[in-house]
Amino acid sequence: MQAYRLYYSPGACSLAVHIALEETGAPFELEQISVRRQDNHGAHYLAINPKARVPALAIPGEARVLTETPAILTYLARRHPQAGLLPPDDPLREARCQEWLAWLVGWVHGVGYGEFWRPGRFLGDASVHGAITAHGRTIIEAANAIIEAALGDGRAWAEPHGYSVVDPFLLVLYRWGHAIGLDMDRHAAWGAHASRVLARQATRRALESESR
Numbered sequence: 347m348q349a350y351r352l353y354y355s356p357g358a359c360s361l362a363v364h365i366a367l368e369e370t371g372a373p374f375e376l377e378q379i380s381v382r383r384q385d386n387h388g389a390h391y392l393a394i395n396p397k398a399r400v401p402a403l404a405i406p407g408e409a410r411v412l413t414e415t416p417a418i419l420t421y422l423a424r425r426h427p428q429a430g431l432l433p434p435d436d437p438l439r440e441a442r443c444q445e446w447l448a449w450l451v452g453w454v455h456g457v458g459y460g461e462f463w464r465p466g467r468f469l470g471d472a473s474v475h476g477a478i479t480a481h482g483r484t485i486i487e488a489a490n491a492i493i494e495a496a497l498g499d500g501r502a503w504a505e506p507h508g509y510s511v512v513d514p515f516l517l518v519l520y521r522w523g524h525a526i527g528l529d530m531d532r533h534a535a536w537g538a539h540a541s542r543v544l545a546r547q548a549t550r551r552a553l554e555s556e557s558r
Contacts, residue, residue: 348406350374353394355381356556357521359455360401363418364556365514368548370426376555416447419511433507442505446512454519458485462526483526490523490533498535502542509546517543 352367352374354360358381367374379385379400386398395402395411402411403418412418423431433439460467461482465475493516497504504512520540523530530537543549 347373350406351377351404353377353379353391353400353402353404353411354556355379355386355400357525358400359415359451359515359518361552361556362415362511362514362518363401363403363422364552365517365543365546365549366419366422366429366431366511368551369431369546370422370429372422372426415451415515416444419447419515420444423511430508431511433505433510436507439505439507443510443512446504447515450512450515450519454486454489458482458489459522462486486523486526487528490519490528490530490536493519494533494536497539503539513539513543514549516540517549 350367350372352360352364354364354376355378364376379391381400385391386395386400392398394404395413397413399413401415401418402413403421404411405421412421420432423429427434432443459482461478463482465478465482466472468478469475503509504516516536517540520530520533520536523533544553
């Protein structure tokens with residue numbers, strides 16, 4: 347099998363896809379597109395992904411890269427069912443995973459962290475960026491409380507069937523909470539969940555690779 351190529355930025359949401367790739371056992375290559383250095387706005391990457399976002403996944407035999415985290419995670423889970431990243435033959439349980447991803451990616455990441463880190467995406471007037479950032483933090487903290495409540499019912503993973511594509515994305519958001527100075531220690535159930543994700547060999551390999 348030819349190798350995938352993952353375009354990623356260290357510590358970004360692309361980490362969830364990186365972990366999923368490690369879980370599949372499929373061959374893949376990495377190309378770092380540092381968002382911090384704004385590589386994603388360079389001519390090289392814009393020719394690959396005009397959306398200027400990571401992650402993007404080059405699939406052997408496909409002319410265009412696959413973009414959007416939920417789409418990439420779902421593709422990998424269905425292309426490599428042996429990894430068990432989505433529940434087999436259960437439309438409702440798969441829909442629950444997609445429900446998680448739509449909210450985590452679209453709302454918590456796209457709006458909450460989007461407003462917090464990049465208020466200029468929402469309004470060009472720099473005089474209101476402070477208010478937008480504060481609003482983003484409010485969204486994040488409210489979402490974190492919902493995540494903690496969901497994980498606090500004794501479940502090991504986001505969905506009861508077992509580990510899925512949702513869990514590495516939850517790890518990304520947990521790490522981001524620490525990165526912006528939130529008291530993540532008060533989210534005990536989520537912290538325990540993060541520890542379980544971090545204990546997986548696929549997660550360790552991905553984090554080690556991104557730290558080089």
